[in-house]
Amino acid sequence: MPDTAIPHPFMEDLRACGKPVLTILEWVGDLGLFCWRAAKALVSPPFEGAEFLRQLDAVGAKSLPLACLAGAATGVVLSLQTRDSLTRFGARSLLPAVIVYSLLKETGPIIASLIVCGRVGAGIGAELGSMRVTEQIDAMEVSAVDPYKYLVATRILACIVAMPLLTVATDFVGVLMGWVATTLMEPIPLTLFLSTGFKGATFGDILPPTLKTAIFGLIIGSVACFQGMRTRGGTEGVGRSATSSVVLASLFIVLADVVLVRLIIEVF
Amino acid sequence: MATPPVAVSGLRKSFANQTVLNGIDFQLEAGKVTCVLGRSGTGKSVLLRLLIGLETPDVGTVCLEGQDMSTASPRQLNEARKKVGFLFQQSALYDSMTIGENVAFPLRRHTKLSRADRLDRVHQLLASVGMDRDLGKMPSEISGGMQKRIGLARALALEPTMVMFDEPTAGLDPITAAEIAKLIVELRDQRQITSIVVTHDLHTARTIADRLIVLDQGNILFDGTFEDFNRSDIPFVAQIVKDAA
Numbered sequence: 001m002p003d004t005a006i007p008h009p010f011m012e013d014l015r016a017c018g019k020p021v022l023t024i025l026e027w028v029g030d031l032g033l034f035c036w037r038a039a040k041a042l043v044s045p046p047f048e049g050a051e052f053l054r055q056l057d058a059v060g061a062k063s064l065p066l067a068c069l070a071g072a073a074t075g076v077v078l079s080l081q082t083r084d085s086l087t088r089f090g091a092r093s094l095l096p097a098v099i100v101y102s103l104l105k106e107t108g109p110i111i112a113s114l115i116v117c118g119r120v121g122a123g124i125g126a127e128l129g130s131m132r133v134t135e136q137i138d139a140m141e142v143s144a145v146d147p148y149k150y151l152v153a154t155r156i157l158a159c160i161v162a163m164p165l166l167t168v169a170t171d172f173v174g175v176l177m178g179w180v181a182t183t184l185m186e187p188i189p190l191t192l193f194l195s196t197g198f199k200g201a202t203f204g205d206i207l208p209p210t211l212k213t214a215i216f217g218l219i220i221g222s223v224a225c226f227q228g229m230r231t232r233g234g235t236e237g238v239g240r241s242a243t244s245s246v247v248l249a250s251l252f253i254v255l256a257d258v259v260l261v262r263l264i265i266e267v268f
Numbered sequence: 269m270a271t272p273p274v275a276v277s278g279l280r281k282s283f284a285n286q287t288v289l290n291g292i293d294f295q296l297e298a299g300k301v302t303c304v305l306g307r308s309g310t311g312k313s314v315l316l317r318l319l320i321g322l323e324t325p326d327v328g329t330v331c332l333e334g335q336d337m338s339t340a341s342p343r344q345l346n347e348a349r350k351k352v353g354f355l356f357q358q359s360a361l362y363d364s365m366t367i368g369e370n371v372a373f374p375l376r377r378h379t380k381l382s383r384a385d386r387l388d389r390v391h392q393l394l395a396s397v398g399m400d401r402d403l404g405k406m407p408s409e410i411s412g413g414m415q416k417r418i419g420l421a422r423a424l425a426l427e428p429t430m431v432m433f434d435e436p437t438a439g440l441d442p443i444t445a446a447e448i449a450k451l452i453v454e455l456r457d458q459r460q461i462t463s464i465v466v467t468h469d470l471h472t473a474r475t476i477a478d479r480l481i482v483l484d485q486g487n488i489l490f491d492g493t494f495e496d497f498n499r500s501d502i503p504f505v506a507q508i509v510k511d512a513a
Binding site for chain 2: 135138141142143144
């Protein structure tokens with residue numbers, strides 16, 4: 001006898017709700033497998049030294065002007081914004097310390113990470129996506145070259161190494177431009193600005209926030225490579241991969257920052 | 269008995285609910301050119317991807333040079349792939365590398381040639397496809413036919429015993445298509461390279477094929493020589509012959 005039973009509306013709703021959940025679970029599962037393959041490629045020889053250096057240049061050196069510009073703008077804005085507030089509370093002498101501490105501990109790392117995420121994340125997502133849809137990644141595989149080793153591991157490692165270095169540059173330019181903005185309003189020698197700003201500062205104040213950006217680099221590299229490698233559907237798919245790389249990596253950076261800040265406060 | 273370059277047994281492949289290959293069996297003969305014909309969407313390109321291990325079969329086995337591709341370790345898979353060249357439909361040249369770097373890529377990865385020897389070999393390979401003057405150009409600066417030639421030079425870099433061609437003449441003018449066909453025949457006659465060519469182009473197939481396989485709805489509809497193909501009374505084959513006449 002043919003099955004003529006009409007599906008219960010609740011089951012239909014359940015199926016409709018279940019589909020996005022399954023999609024998310026599939027994405028998480030794929031990401032897990034991707035990370036496993038990438039980690040294996042990262043630690044097993046032979047190592048792709050030349051390609052890593054090329055990626056370090058693309059991720060690090062080529063992002064340097066942008067990171068410095070962002071740091072400079074942040075330093076100036078911090079100086080202008082906090083000056084008024086501190087004057088109101090009679091604490092204007094704390095201005096150098098506020099600029100230095102807020103830049104080094106949080107603003108510098110997060111601004112540098114988000115700027116690099118926008119530039120590098122979109123670039124990696126689009127590049128690998130384009131290679132995927134034009135069969136260049138398949139061509140690499142049939143040439144007996146592991147694309148996870150050659151394309152993915154090198155990019156992730158470059159992001160991990162470049163991020164703290166770019167953060168140091170962002171912090172440096174931010175502090176310098178913070179002094180410039182301050183001294184334009186009320187002249188103060190650079191040495192005095194720095195000695196007041198860094199008064200009482202320890203390595204615990206500077207190193208962990210800078211080094212945490214290596215985790216942000218890991219997030220940028222992993223998410224962008226993952227989205228790029230799973231690109232489907234021609235040029236439209238490449239666009240989607242570039243966009244989703246930036247959006248997801250930015251989101252994960254902000255979420256990871258919450259956890260890392262808490263961890264740093266606990267440990268240091 | 270010598271191991272066939274490719275042995276396919278009970279090969280099935282589906283995507284979502286669509287069966288692309290429905291349990292096919294065949295073996296390739298060493299040093300011969302086999303053309304695979306069929307309508308669009310009959311799984312010709314998927315067959316090539318299964319043969320080289322870019323896709324895994326749902327059921328059945330693919331043995332490449334005696335190596336079962338579905339049970340091979342990554343190392344074994346790579347060793348088997350080094351013996352095979354693959355020319356993609358869109359050539360799939362690395363667009364961040366020059367033409368010379370594209371051809372040198374497999375050599376750089378898998379041989380211990382010095383820089384000078386590698387450059388010599390790249391020149392030789394490019395000369396063999398009539399393209400030895402444009403070493404420094406980017407793939408985007410050359411025509412589709414030239415890209416196919418460079419793709420072929422790259423596929424031949426590691427001196428493979430077999431080459432797989434995915435629509436080698438698609439989108440090319442008749443003269444360039446004939447030149448590519450001539451190169452495939454030269455590979456067979458001069459280097460005894462086994463070739464499997466997926467194509468829509470019956471004219472090219474007539475020029476190069478020692479054997480024809482026609483795929484239809486996931487099954488092998490015809491398997492034989494061009495003479496058998498012309499005499500076949502299978503309606504679909506007879507229709508192709510009639511349309512091409």
